[in-house]
Amino acid sequence: MPLEIRPSQALRLWRQVHLDLVRDGEADLSARQVAILLTVYLELPPHTVRGLATQLGVTKPVITRALDTMGKLGLVSRRRDEADRRNVVIQRTVAGALAVERLADLVVDRAREIGGS
Amino acid sequence: MPLEIRPSQALRLWRQVHLDLVRDGEADLSARQVAILLTVYLELPPHTVRGLATQLGVTKPVITRALDTMGKLGLVSRRRDEADRRNVVIQRTVAGALAVERLADLVVDRAREIGGS
DNA sequence: GGATAATGATACGGACCCGTAACGATCGGG
DNA sequence: CCCGATCGTTACGGGTCCGTATCATTATCC
Secondary structure, three states: OOOOOOHHHHHHHHHHHHHHHHHOOOOOOOHHHHHHHHHHHHOOOOOOHHHHHHHHOOOHHHHHHHHHHHHHOOOEEEEEOOOOOOOEEEEEOHHHHHHHHHHHHHHHHHHHHOOOO | OOOOOOHHHHHHHHHHHHHHHHHOOOOOOOHHHHHHHHHHHHOOOOEOHHHHHHHHOOOHHHHHHHHHHHHHOOOEEEEEOOOOOOOEEEEEOHHHHHHHHHHHHHHHHHHHHOOOO
């Protein structure tokens, strides 16, 4: 059950959602931060710094810094793994879940408005 | 002829495309830069700094700086409007058109892979 | 127990971006 | 003409991010 979408529709959808994100003053997340956020909220836990770095193909400091920023924004939180205290487990937050939900609704709504061609 | 998509599909699509963008090392454009790029390539010319600032709901320096960066990347170019030399017209480039096309294909391909539910 | 490995965080120099404010260039009306 | 309005750019101080290299902490293996 593939999702059918034409290139011109894809571009209009992409543009409109980004316009909404910019205009709503939503925290201007970079592509990396979006990838991290959605990975944490869509993939099965546990999530570690190392694991995210591997999945994104970036270095660990990139993840650490992104988590710093997103932590300040309340989108994720960190907890030491008591089983192996070297690890840090990235956890979801209520605010983060709401932000993800808003994004989903935004995409769905804008997709609905995208007419044919 | 609306585009039907469920929230969970929207999120998976959004995540997968952002993962691709990060992994491909494509210039890590901010949401604002994406909005500018797609506006220039989808909407009818001419495009001015002021016009883009109004559409995005941001200040003019934001546009100027984004154009500086995207100009270095070759995604857009600037030309003085000879009719009214106060204006600057933002123009498309071959590299920019290719980047937009790649993005469209990326979204289309990933959408096709998004199964039901 | 001591050496080795692995994890996440930090330091550093450099680049980019933000918003506000000021600026030079250009146009247009009186 | 000249003065005000409009255009895009630049200056400023502050913040974030980058990649590389290094760090402290913790686990593992002999």
